Amino acid sequence: MTWRLRINHESGYSYAAPASASYNEVRITPLTTDRQLTLEATVTVRPSPPSRMLRYWDYWGTVVHAFDLHQPHEALWVAGRSLVETNPATRPPPSTWAEIDDPETVDRFSEFLAPSAYVPAGDGISDVADELRRQATPDAAVTAVVAWVSDALVYQPGATSVQTTALEALRGGRGVCQDFAHLSLAALRAAGIPSRYASGYFYSTPDAAIGEAMIGESHAWVEAWTGSWWGIDPTNGVLAGERHVLVGRGRDYSDVPPLKGIFTGGRSTSLGVKVELTRVA
Amino acid sequence: MGDLFDDYEIPHAVGHVAWDEMFERPGVPRAGAGGLHDALQALSHDDFDSRCAARDRRFRDQGITFSLSGEERPFPLDLIPRVIQWSEWQTIEAGVVQRVRALEMFLADVYGEGVSLKDRVIPRRLVASSKHFHRTAYGIDPPNRVRVQVAGIDVVRGHDGRFRVLEDNLRTPSGISYVIENRRMMARLFPELFAVHRVLPVDHYPARLLAALRAASPRQHGDPVVVLLTPGVYNAAYFEHAFLAQQMGVPLVEGRDLVCRDNVVYMRTTERERRVDVVYRRVDDDFLDPVHFRGDSLVGCPGIVNAAREGNVAIANAVGNGVADDKLMGTYVPDLIRYFLGEEPLLPNVETYRPEDPDQLAYVIGRLDTLVIKPVDGSGGYGLVMGPHATDAELAAACDALVANPRQFIVQEVVALSTAPTHVGDRVAPRHVDLRPFAINDGQDIWVVPGGLTRVALTDSSLIVNSSQGGGSKDTWVLAPQSGDDDGGRLLARSVATISGTIPAGAQLDLGPMPHPNNEQQQQQQQQARSC
Structure with missing residues (x-):
């Protein structure tokens, strides 16, 4: 069944000394894809930029809002409000290893197979990859990755930071959704399965009542290509479905940061991220 | 009378007699270089030396220097020009224009639709793994569609006399200031040579560049x-x-x-x-x-x-051009020319292997001592390993690096670069040279400044010419064609031979406008030249 979700995402910074010459890019607008329809989306910034923001689609297909602020300001506040229709998960048809290993596939998805800063190759991973390759099909291997990551990591907020790599998280044995996603990508790529980082929102209650609002968070999961792309959420052990709202995809977190920028001024402190999701239909 | 070229011998390099830019064989200048040869041969040593001294003084006074590993040195201009025949120049010019056209289309494609990648002209993984493929440039359309306002296409000439492309420079190629300053200096020091040779001018480069930049305005x-x-x-x-x-x-x-x-x-x-x-x-x-x-x-x-x-705003050159001048990408340029333009390449590439391809890696690994290994994104000769001159330890290190990171290197056959007579110490000796022609794209035309920067390896038998590696340069002459033949400079050789003696003090030669040889004014100039 299709869900309709309203999302309110707020974040920002405060500055020890007023900031100026601040240049920023925001990636918080949900995508429209074959399983998600974005009905409304706005981005609001305080202090408000003197003219309209530049809006563009980046290389990865994510909607970007860019703005700059020159008047000194003590805080920056960014809000994204959107209304999105999502659909239940569908499992892709079974695939074969031959399909995955085809040189054309390998070339086409080289960006989603190569190691990256957050998703490096490493010893701890190659053993897992060997095991995954013994699975009957690539899609079975994807399911096995999720099981392996749930064993390897304990969900624990605060144990890792936004800079933590997949291997660091593996060594520490704990992490949050970003770490679960990065570690899954490391295993999938080592096994030769093209896979990408998915960034967005997650509604945690499966049987939410209409009109029920919940405090959520930004979320991350992965998409794997086994003949076609499909999403799977290693943190929650489910396929990406009607409770997942997709904002962007990339090789890893660094391709889809919700808010990034530079400024001149005093040290910045994050005001935190507040995400509120309401099921409206 | 002088004897500047008397003991000049054409050397061997990597098993071949090098192609000499001035001499067909010892003592016999090439067609087109005869006038220059005779005029210089007529100079006394004292005279030549005094012009060298004048050169150094003037360069130092003007602060025309190049930074060599952190130290500023006067740019070493060799006073014996390099002559390029009109017919040879036409090939280079057309080849450079063709290459820039194809590279422009490739860049537009890579930062847009990616059709050439879908058609697998170039493997997508090579683009995706290029350090200079800047995804942030995706979707930026330059106002007049030009991304390569300025290109420097490095060419070398092998022992067979053919020009081949060594690499493309599409980011911020430098060196044009030396081309212009070298010409100015030569015109000051040897006004008599310019009076009797119709050397195509280079000094309108800044005007052409400005026009191309203005044309890029949004x-x-x-x-x-x-x-x-x-x-x-x-x-x-x-x-x-x-x-x-x-x-x-x-x-x-x-x-x-x-x-x-x-x-x-x-x-x-x-x-x-x-x-x-x-x-x-x-x-x-x-x-x-x-x-x-x-x-x-x-x-x-x-x-x-x-x-x-x-x-x-227009950024010139555009952001992300480096993806197309990655040396590994360069090996695909002939394919890009065929794909985008439906033409055969006019200038071939230097023969290059791609270690990224396992078969080619296996082939080169056994004979690295005969090859050149270059990092794909190095410039200025840094990181280059010249196989025939490398020690066993250097070769072993290069081999390990190749195997560990094949995508990061190309391997080329050693080209026995052509030589040109060069003043070294108190004599004239052969030194290897290359050529960097500069092209300007204004969106309507791609214009190539006649000649370009000839770089000289000042060390005996060195095949590395980069100025950042201690190389020098030469004024590079493209001689306007004669009607009836293309033996540019020979016409007035006899009268040149009679010119000698001292430099006119403070001589300044107004060369005047030197238009492209295809137009009428040039015809007039030719007429005048014949009548004197």
């Missing part, structure tokens, strides 16, 4: 504001930045002189802020915009990339 009004963005005085090519800005009559700015607001770039002046339309930047991509690239860069202009994305 605002279609009469007087676009063009600036030259330099990283500053500590940059190795700062002299060239200042030179070009001055010659074009445009402001020379640093990052702190620019400010971006609401995706419009302004220049701070003492009076007010002025909107900037075109930034001819000599700052590398990595430092250009800390919003998208290195956040610690202080020499760039924050926001300029999104200003270009919104179509409010």
Whole structure:
């Protein structure tokens, strides 16, 4: 069944000394894809930029809002409000290893197979990859990755930071959704399965009542290509479905940061991220 | 009478007799170089030496220097010009134009639709893994569709006399200031040579560049504001930045002189802020915009990339061009020419292997001692291993590096670079040379400055010519064609031979406008030349 979700995402910074010459890019607008329809989306910034923001689609297909602020300001506040229709998960048809290993596939998805800063190759991973390759099909291997990551990591907020790599998280044995996603990508790529980082929102209650609002968070999961792309959420052990709202995809977190920028001024402190999701239909 | 060329011998290099740019065989100058040869041969040693002294004095006074590993040295101009025949030049010129056309189309495709990747002309993984493939440039459409306002296409000539492309430079190629200054210096020191040779001029390069930059302006009004963005005085090519800005009559700015607001770039002046339309930047991509690239860069202009994305400013050359001058990508340029233009390449590549391909890696690994190994994104000769001259330890290290990171290297056959007589110490000896022709694309035409920068390996038998490796340069002459033959300079050889003696004090030769040989004015000049 299709869900309709309203999302309110707020974040920002405060500055020890007023900031100026601040240049920023925001990636918080949900995508429209074959399983998600974005009905409304706005981005609001305080202090408000003197003219309209530049809006563009980046290389990865994510909607970007860019703005700059020159008047000194003590805080920056960014809000994204959107209304999105999502659909239940569908499992892709079974695939074969031959399909995955085809040189054309390998070339086409080289960006989603190569190691990256957050998703490096490493010893701890190659053993897992060997095991995954013994699975009957690539899609079975994807399911096995999720099981392996749930064993390897304990969900624990605060144990890792936004800079933590997949291997660091593996060594520490704990992490949050970003770490679960990065570690899954490391295993999938080592096994030769093209896979990408998915960034967005997650509604945690499966049987939410209409009109029920919940405090959520930004979320991350992965998409794997086994003949076609499909999403799977290693943190929650489910396929990406009607409770997942997709904002962007990339090789890893660094391709889809919700808010990034530079400024001149005093040290910045994050005001935190507040995400509120309401099921409206 | 002098004897400048008397003991000149043409050397062997990597198993071949090198092609000499002046001599067909010892003592016999090539067609077109005869006039120059005879005139120089007629000079006494004292005379030649005094012109060398005048050169050094003047270069030092003018501060025309190049930074060699941190030390500023006068740019070593060799006083024996290199002559390129008109017919040879036509091939180079057409080949360079063809290459730039194909590379422009490739860049537009890579940062747009990616059709050539879907058609697998170039493996997508090579583009995706290029350090200079900047995804942030995706979707930026330059106002007049030009991404390569300036290209420097390095060519070398092998023992068979054919020119081959060594590499493309599509980011911020430098060296044109030396081409112009070398010519000015030669005209001062040897006015008599220019009186009797019709050397195609190079000094309208700044005007052509300015025209191309103005044509790139997003605002279609009469007087676009063009600036030259330099990283500053500590940059190795700062002299060239200042030179070009001055010659074009445009402001020379640093990052702190620019400010971006609401995706419009302004220049701070003492009076007010002025909107900037075109930034001819000599700052590398990595430092250009800390919003998208290195956040610690202080020499760039924050926001300029999104200003270009919104179509409010043109960045020349465009962001991300490095993906097309990656040396591994260079090996595909002949395929790109066939694919995009439906033409056969006019200039072949130097034979190059791709270690990234396991079969080719296996092939080269056994014979690295006969090959050259180059990093794909190195420039200035850094990181290059010349197989025949390398020690066993160097070869072993190069081999390990190749196997570990095959994507990061190309391997080339050693070209026995052509030689040119060069003044070294107190004699004239053969030294290896290459050529960097410069092309300017204004969106309508691609124009190649006649000649280009001839770089000379000043060390005996060295095949590395980069100025950052201690190389020198030569004034490079393309001689206008004669009617009836293409033996440019020979016509007046006899009268040149009678010119000798001292340099006229403070001689300055106004060479006047030297138009392209295909137009009528040139015909007139030819008439005049024949009558004197």
